[in-house]
Amino acid sequence: MNSRSSSLQYFLFGQNFADGLRTTLVVLVPALLLLYLGQPEAGIVISLGALCVSVTDLPGPLRHRRVGMLVCVACLLGVALVTGFARLNPVIMGLEVLLFSFVFTLFMVYGARAGAVGSAALLVMILTMDQPLTPLQVLQYSALLTGGGLWYLAFSLIANRLMPYRPAQRALGECIHAIAEFLRLKAAFYQTGTNLDEAYRNLVAQQVVVNEKQDAVRQILFKSRQLVEETTGTGRALVFAFVETVDLYEHITATYYDYKSLHQRFGDTGLLTDVAALIERMALKLDDIGLAVHANRRFAAAGFDLNPQLEAFKARIDALAAQELGLSTIVLKKVLVNLRNMQQEIQALLTYFDPASPTYTQSTDQLEYSRFVTRQDLSLQLLLDNLSPKSVVFKHAVRMGIVCLFGFVVARFVGLGEHSYWIVMTIVFMLKPGFSLTKERNYQRIMGTLGGGIIGVLILSLVQDTHAQFALMVLLMLGAFSFQRSNYIVSVFLMTPYILILFGLMGIGFRSLLQERLIDTLIGCSIALAAGYLLFPTWESDQLRTYMRDVVRANLRYLQQLADNLTGKPRELTEYKLARKEVYVSSANLAAAFQRMLSEPKSKRRNSEEVQQFVVLNHILSSNIATLTAAVTAANRPARSPEQLRPVQQSIAALSHSLQKLDAEAAETMPVVPAATAAAAGLPVPTAEDQQLTEQLIFIRTVSYDIGKVTDSVLV
Incomplete structure (x- = not known):
């Protein structure tokens, strides 16, 4: 299978695409249903509530996801009520922006999921601050927003009940895929003419990816009792397969030798080229296995027998030792042993696809799995300990409060249209604890907005049929939600024309809207970038x-x-x-x-x-x-x-x-x-x-x- 086809299948069967599809459906259904019933505004508010809760539905144990979404729903209700009344007075609204930006940013001390809850709460505050609502409408708006959040919660829980193992399978498949790429990079060390410094940089960068994927699997498997209980064969098989992948990764990292010396001693024999070819073949097979786990489909193990090649490699080593007396070939024999070990680990991994194997029946309590995951401290003491200038999160929260208030004031006096809240929204999502991440996000936001704006204008100018526009908008929604966690610039690139088409269908001029969005984005990014550099900066x-x-x-x-x-x-x-x-x-x-x-x-x-x-x-x-x-x-x-x-x-x-x-x-x-x-x-x-x-x-x-x-x- 070629790499492009493999990458496409990993995407289509992946968790990000599944989450994007779920979010798209949950957002569209209430909007279309209430549009049909003559209540389009109510449908949009419900969809907004669902969209905000979807931000917090990060991959992980079901219990954590459920609690995170429930807390988010409660925050949405409280923030919507407070903002709905605070917006009547600009001074009070400004104080709310300052306080809420600080408090909800502090949620980051409790981990990524809690940080996402804080981001969702700030998003509701920003989208509500310019809503022309009467006191009665504030109550209705808050109720609809809460209903939307509960709608997403119910949909997500039902989907998990119907397919309880799919998140774990997707995470494991992506982990195997990352390890296969790591193994492929290892092959480069045995190839002639490799720049070892560059090879090490690539390997270390991929090591970061492998660690992220392994940690994601640990969080899902070892914190989900259902997956490690002895009564669930599929859960045991997933745990077994993950343990095998980690052991395989150890064998891969163990293939270290003095590569420069290796090439000097054996570069002319052609044996190192054989090693590279064997490793690349293993990487290809491992990638196919990962895709099969990822897509939850059967995998045929036929055709993966490297014993003939390994025996031939052994014979060449023995012949070299006999031909050049005194030449030590122990290091080559160790390479051979390691290759055999990797092949055995890959063969063991294949038992995952055999329901009749002992993998589905044997106990998984050989290791204390709970010790392999980090427990998130949710105590009040952790928050109090971070209320200090020494805390990176505290400094970031103070910075966020000050800068969001500044952005709010700028939006009030410089805003070019009805959507000046985009300035504050840009600041909230662009300003990160470290300057490097802030810089990267700003670049991605600006480039994505510019490119997406051009695509949006072309679509609205060339496609006049509203049904075709709606179909394109749905596809853009799906893409934007699918890439929002994995590739931010692509997500923004797709989200910008989606927003333009949406407002175009609502009868709002897209050209003036695009101009407003571009200017507000540039203002917000400039403020965020300057604040990241000048205001309590955190350097790596x-x-x-x-x-x-x-x-x-x-x-x-x-x-x-x-x-x-x-x-x-x-x-x-x-x-x-x-x-x-x-x-x-x-x-x-x-x-x-x-x-x-x-x-x-x-x-x-x-x-x-x-x-x-x-x-x-x-x-x-x-x-x-x-x-x-x-x-x-x-x-x-x-x-x-x-x-x-x-x-x-x-x-x-x-x-x-x-x-x-x-x-x-x-x-x-x-x-x-x-x-x-x-x-x-x-x-x-x-x-x-x-x-x-x-x-x-x-x-x-x-x-x-x-x-x-x-x-x-x-x-x-």
Whole structure:
């Protein structure tokens, strides 16, 4: 299957498209029904309530979605009532804008879903502030708005009851798709002429995507009791498949070696090209599996037997070793072992499609799954703790309140038409906690509005039939709602002509409307961008130290797991996988923060080259730890020699020292590797593999020292 066809199918069967389709239907049905009954205004208000609640219906456990939507409905009712009466006095309305913008932005301390509830509440305030309502109409308006929110809530819950496993299947499919792309990027390291620096940048960027997808699956699976109860075979199969994908991802990250040395030693043999071809084939098959899970359809495993190619690769390695005496091919054999492991994980993943497999009947309580998800603190104390200038959310809330009030005043005196509230709306949705995100959103908003405005004018000028205009409007709605979480510029590009067509069908001149929207958008974006730069700015370089600390701490814990294995201590599976997850999450957070920093003004970036080196070194470290952990576990030896333990002890000491530099309060007891107590005569005779292991442990020590040096450079 070609990549374009695969991408299209991932989109059509994806959660974003499903959410866009649901939102489109829920918004259209009451509007069309009440239009037919002669109450178009009431239909629009109900649709508005449904649209606002849809903003909070983020993917996740059903219980969280339900509570989030109920809280949102309550907020809509309260905000609509207060705004409906406050709008009668401009001063009181201005105070409400200041207070509500601050309070509802503070909701972000409770996570993304709570932040979406705050955004929906602000949207209602903005859309209500210019409504010409009498006191009685305020009550009617608030009731209709609440009814619309309850209508969306009911529709969403019924859809989930009819298809309870589809959100988890879609999330898992997207996760597998992201891992397949990560694997495809890994193949580049074995190809001739690859720029390793560029390859690392691409790999680290994709690591961020994989972490986001994995976390989305964890939230849905491990926080939904229905999916992990023993009575639901499909739920167990989904959990099993996800565990297999994470294990596969570990094997993929473990395929790290000194690629420069590999190419120097074996580049002329053609073996590395074979490795790249095998990896790309695995990535293609994995992508097909992900699409099948994503679309909830059967998958034929026939044709995926790489054993002949792997055996041929082994024969070529043996022939090379026989041909060039003295040439060590252990590293190639380790590559082969890793390829076999990846193939086995992919084969295990295929059991998901077989209802008769033990996957659907065996218990899933082998791991304490609840420990793999982060519990959101919803206490009042968390809010109180964030009422401090040191809190990023607090600074953002204060900034939002001040800037929205300023935008409200500007709209009152500079507004060009009846929709001057677009200025405040633009500020609310463009102003982000960090300047880099604010800058990116502003660019996307302006470009999307300009491009969409041109398309809207062309449609209204060339298509005169109202039925055709309505059909195009529905398609644009569907696209805008489907891309609003995944590609903002596309969403705005589609939403602008949709709004123009809607107002055109209502008899409002679209040319003057477009002019007003463009000017209001430019004003709002300018205010938001200036505020993000000048008013309590938050720069990513100020946050990097925290992310760096978390990465070093995670790698230190991960390395301790390897040290325990080397001393013969039995591995605790849950603790090991928790350490592995911590490495993945912290590494992705650091990489994402670094990418955001690069979009900030040059004067605000600090030590960008050193930070990039820090990111790559920690990726190399965790990859090597994964490689050695797999090798040591497979060897199943009770203990290792002191010569092999010494580099690990030194690596742990170096990382502990770096951690204390990054956080003086992190002076926790330094992990210590127990000294080898076995007599030298009691240890197995060292083999070539032992020598290779020792070399890799020394390499880990070198990387740990390099991390310490780079840490010093960053902290200067």
